[in-house]
Structures are given as structure tokens and as C-alpha cells.
Amino acid sequence: MxxxxxxxxxxxxxxxxxxxxxxxxxxxxxxxxxxxxxxxRLPFFDADVEQTALPGVVAELRAAVGAADALLIVTPEYAHGTSGVLKNALEWLVGGGEVAAKPVGLASASPAITGGDRARAWLAETLAAMDARVIPRELRIPQATLRIAGGRVTDEPTLAALAGLLDDLAHAVAEAREDSDSLAS
Ligand SMILES: Cc1cc2nc3c(=O)[nH]c(=O)nc-3n(C[C@H](O)[C@H](O)[C@H](O)COP(=O)(O)O)c2cc1C
Structure with a gap:
């Protein structure tokens, strides 16, 4: 997987x-x-460029997303939404269709007590518009500077929750495969 x-x-x-x-x-x-x-590395989304000369980096991203069984998206919260770079990437992925039916896990870490909840909610709405299968379990990491150090999650309960998110993502992949097998038969 x-x-x-x-x-x-x-x-x-x-x-x-x-x-x-x-x-x-x-x-x-x-x-x-x-x-x-x-x-x-992605340029700003431009529908004219998409129609006339799709940038190689966009084609590569689309291929990588298409080849993946699932996505794990981690987002910061900026001004109560997700980041511009992530939204820009998703805009490039709308036209490719690679995200449709793809299981997606969401996580957010913020120094704030709200843990990036608004950024994940915002992302989930965008991903729903792209027909992604966002899994119900999400990971919120509030007061993240207390739980992350040295470029790693150091808090054991947060690590356990992250492992649980990955397990649920694997189950969603298995379910998606069963669904496509039953459609094919
Ligand atoms: C422009 C800007 C806007 C921000 N807005 C929010 C916000 O709305 N909610 C929040 O929880 N944190 C907000 N933050 C703090 C970020 O959560 C914090 O900088 C976080 O560390 C960014 O994620 P990163 O560590 O993965 O880069 C903001 C930070 C910046 C620079």
C-alpha cells in the first residue's frame, strides 16, 4: 500500500x-x-496554462497522486484556513481527477489550542468537492510545540493517534479496493 x-x-x-x-x-x-x-515547486494554478501547456511538475504531481493508494495531508492553519500552497496544489489536481475516490487522511498541528481544526474543516470541504474519500478519523495536534520537538512527534499519545490514523487509512484503502472489485465484477 x-x-x-x-x-x-x-x-x-x-x-x-x-x-x-x-x-x-x-x-x-x-x-x-x-x-x-x-x-x-508548483506554479500558481492557471486554467489557461492547464489547457495549453501543462507544466511538467504538475504532470509529475498528478502521476504521483494517481499512483498512490492513499494521501496523508498535513496542514498548517493560516488565517483560519489551509495554506495557499496546499490549496494551489489541490487546484492543479482538480482537473486531473486523480483525487476522486482516493482515501485521504487529514492532520493538522498548531501552537494554538484549536489544533488547526478550521484548516482541516476547510480542506475537507475542498476535498469533498473533488470526490475524495476523506476518512472520518482526523488528527488534531493542539499546543503542538509541546508535542513536537527536533522535527519529530515526541508525545506518545499523539504518536499513538498518528498510528491510528494510518491504520484507518489502510482500512479505507482495503474498502476502496473491495468497492472497485465489486463494481468490476
Ligand atoms: C500568517 C499566519 C497566520 C496564522 N494563522 C493561524 C490561525 O488562524 N490559526 C492557528 O491556529 N495558527 C495560526 N498561525 C500559527 C501557525 O499555526 C504556526 O505558525 C504553525 O507553526 C504553522 O505550521 P508549521 O509549523 O507547520 O509551519 C498563523 C501563522 C501565520 C504565519
Whole structure:
């Protein structure tokens, strides 16, 4: 099972990137978690460019998303929403259709007590519009500076919750496969 991790923060010391790093370390064969190299490589979404000359980096992202069985998206909360880089990436992915029916797990880390709840809610709405299968279990990490250090999640209950999110994502992949098998037969 291949999971692709997307991070909405570009910051070198990002709390959310740390969540993705820890998720990758918790993922053992036969599961794989590959982290996207950085959504800042994408140009701003432009429907004219999409129609006339799709940038190679966008084609690569679409292919990586298409090849993944599931997505794990971690988002910072900026001004009560998700980040511009993540929204921009999702806009490029609308036209490709690779996200449709794809199981998606959401996590957010914030120094605030609200844990990025509004950013995840915002993301879930966008992903619903793209027909993604956002799994019911989400991971909120409030007061994240107390739970993340040295680029890793250090808080045991948060690590357990992250492992639970990955397990639920794997179950969603199995369910999606059963659904597509029964449609094919
Ligand atoms: C422009 C800006 C807006 C922010 N808005 C919010 C917000 O609405 N809610 C919140 O919980 N944190 C907010 N924060 C704080 C971020 O949650 C914090 O910087 C966090 O560490 C960003 O995620 P990262 O560590 O993964 O980069 C904001 C930070 C910035 C720079």
C-alpha cells in the first residue's frame, strides 16, 4: 500500500512536516509512505496554462497522486484556513481527477489550542468537492510545540493517534479496493 504525504507548510522547522516525518517512520512494510518533495515547486494554478501547456511538475504531481493508494495531508492553519500552497496544489489536481475516490487522511498541528481544526474543516470541504474519500478519523495536534520537538512527534499519545490514523487509512484503502472489485465484477 502506497501513501503519498503532502505538507501544506514550507517552513524548514515546520511542525506539520514533523508530523509527516513521524508518520513515515511509523509506516512499515508492506505499507510505504513517500513524502512529496515540496509543493512550492508548483506554479500558481492557471486554467489557461492547464489547457495549453501543462507544466511538467504538475504532470509529475498528478502521476504521483494517481499512483498512490492513499494521501496523508498535513496542514498548517493560516488565517483560519489551509495554506495557499496546499490549496494551489489541490487546484492543479482538480482537473486531473486523480483525487476522486482516493482515501485521504487529514492532520493538522498548531501552537494554538484549536489544533488547526478550521484548516482541516476547510480542506475537507475542498476535498469533498473533488470526490475524495476523506476518512472520518482526523488528527488534531493542539499546543503542538509541546508535542513536537527536533522535527519529530515526541508525545506518545499523539504518536499513538498518528498510528491510528494510518491504520484507518489502510482500512479505507482495503474498502476502496473491495468497492472497485465489486463494481468490476
Ligand atoms: C500568517 C499566519 C497566520 C496564522 N494563522 C493561524 C490561525 O488562524 N490559526 C492557528 O491556529 N495558527 C495560526 N498561525 C500559527 C501557525 O499555526 C504556526 O505558525 C504553525 O507553526 C504553522 O505550521 P508549521 O509549523 O507547520 O509551519 C498563523 C501563522 C501565520 C504565519
Amino acid at each position: 502506497k501513501i503519498l504525504g503532502l505538507c501544506g507548510s514550507l517552513r524548514s522547522g515546520s511542525l506539520n512536516a514533523a508530523v509527516l516525518r513521524s508518520a513515515a517512520e511509523l509506516t512499515l512494510p508492506p505499507r510505504e509512505l513517500a513524502v512529496d518533495p515540496g509543493l512550492d
